[in-house]
Amino acid sequence: MNTPWMEMTIREFQSALASSSPTPGGGTAAAISLGQAAALTCMVADLTLGKEKWEEGWVIAEKAALLSVRMLTRSGQLADEDSDSFDAVMDTFRLPKDNDKEVATRRNAIRSATLHAAVVPLETARHAHNLLQILPELAKLGNANAVSDVGVAGLLASAACKGALFNVEINLSSIPEEMGAELAKEASELQDSCRLLSRSIMDEVRARLT
Numbered sequence: 001m002n003t004p005w006m007e008m009t010i011r012e013f014q015s016a017l018a019s020s021s022p023t024p025g026g027g028t029a030a031a032i033s034l035g036q037a038a039a040l041t042c043m044v045a046d047l048t049l050g051k052e053k054w055e056e057g058w059v060i061a062e063k064a065a066l067l068s069v070r071m072l073t074r075s076g077q078l079a080d081e082d083s084d085s086f087d088a089v090m091d092t093f094r095l096p097k098d099n100d101k102e103v104a105t106r107r108n109a110i111r112s113a114t115l116h117a118a119v120v121p122l123e124t125a126r127h128a129h130n131l132l133q134i135l136p137e138l139a140k141l142g143n144a145n146a147v148s149d150v151g152v153a154g155l156l157a158s159a160a161c162k163g164a165l166f167n168v169e170i171n172l173s174s175i176p177e178e179m180g181a182e183l184a185k186e187a188s189e190l191q192d193s194c195r196l197l198s199r200s201i202m203d204e205v206r207a208r209l210t
Contacts, residue, residue, distance in 0.1 A: 005032065005083070006076035022090070027082035027121045030163035034128050035075035037156035038068040040149050041131060047143040057141030064134050064142075071127055078124050082167070085117040111175045118171035118183055121164035125190050128161035132197040139204035147208040154201035161194040 005013055005024055013032070017024050041064050048054045048061035092113045095106040132154065139150040168187045172180035 004076065005079045006035070023083035023086050024079070025083070025086065025167075026163055027086070027124070027167040028079045030121065030128075030160045030167065031075050031079035031082055031124045033156045033163065034078070034124055034131070034160035035072055037128070037131055037153045037160060038071040038075060040153035040156070041065075041068040041135070041138070042072070044138060044142050044146045044149050044153070047146050048138075048141075051143065054141070054143045057138070057143070060134060060137045060141055064138050067130060067134060071131065074127060075124070078120060078127075081120045082117075082124070085113070085120045089113045089117050111179060114171050114175050115179055115183075118168045118180060121167035121171075122183055122187060122190075124164035125161045125168065125187065125194075128157045128164065129190050129194055129197070131157045132161065132194060132201065136197065136200045136204045139201055139208060144208055147205055151202065151205035154198060154205070158194060158198040158201075161190065165191050165194075 005016070005028060008016070013024070017029060045061040045065035045068065048057045049065065050058075054061075089110065092106065092109040095102070095109055097103045097106050135150055135154045135157065139147055139154070142150060165187050168183060172184055172187075177184075
């Protein structure tokens with residue numbers, strides 16, 4: 001059994017990412033970015049909660065803390081699941097194809113595995129989008145001394161969302177359109193919303209820095 005990516009040192013993970021091995025790849029990197037964004041969000045929430053000067057931001061900070069703590073664990077799981085789902089696709093290409101029945105079985109297995117390989121990064125994108133939704137208010141009302149950290153969290157969450165959606169798109173492009181129609185629709189909606197939320201976060205951060 002391979003070592004979970006989150007149990008590696010940063011150097012070990014970067015070396016694995018830089019290698020010619022197909023996994024880990026962009027989907028795993030997107031999930032790791034989600035975890036980094038969640039960690040920064042946790043930090044800003046902790047620096048806001050209980051501080052009288054930032055009492056106006058306690059409600060959003062508590063909400064951010066609850067969301068991001070759960071996300072820290074799930075992001076690591078998604079990093080592993082993304083790699084595992086790609087490996088599973090590769091395994092299906094090794095199935096026998098010596099007769100019509102085997103060819104059909106192999107084709108269906110490839111499509112099913114590829115669809116699952118789109119489902120995993122779509123979940124990463126959903127979580128990143130959820131985080132992006134709370135960051136504008138955290139930037140506006142949280143501890144002003146950590147507003148730049150909210151900005152970095154926003155950039156990482158945006159990268160996680162957009163990067164994961166690239167992986168959704170590439171997987172859906174290799175299976176019949178009807179198999180992934182609902183996923184494609186959701187992915188498009190997340191992409192559009194992510195773009196708007198990312199801009200909103202940066203605007204709030206800039207306003208607080210000036």
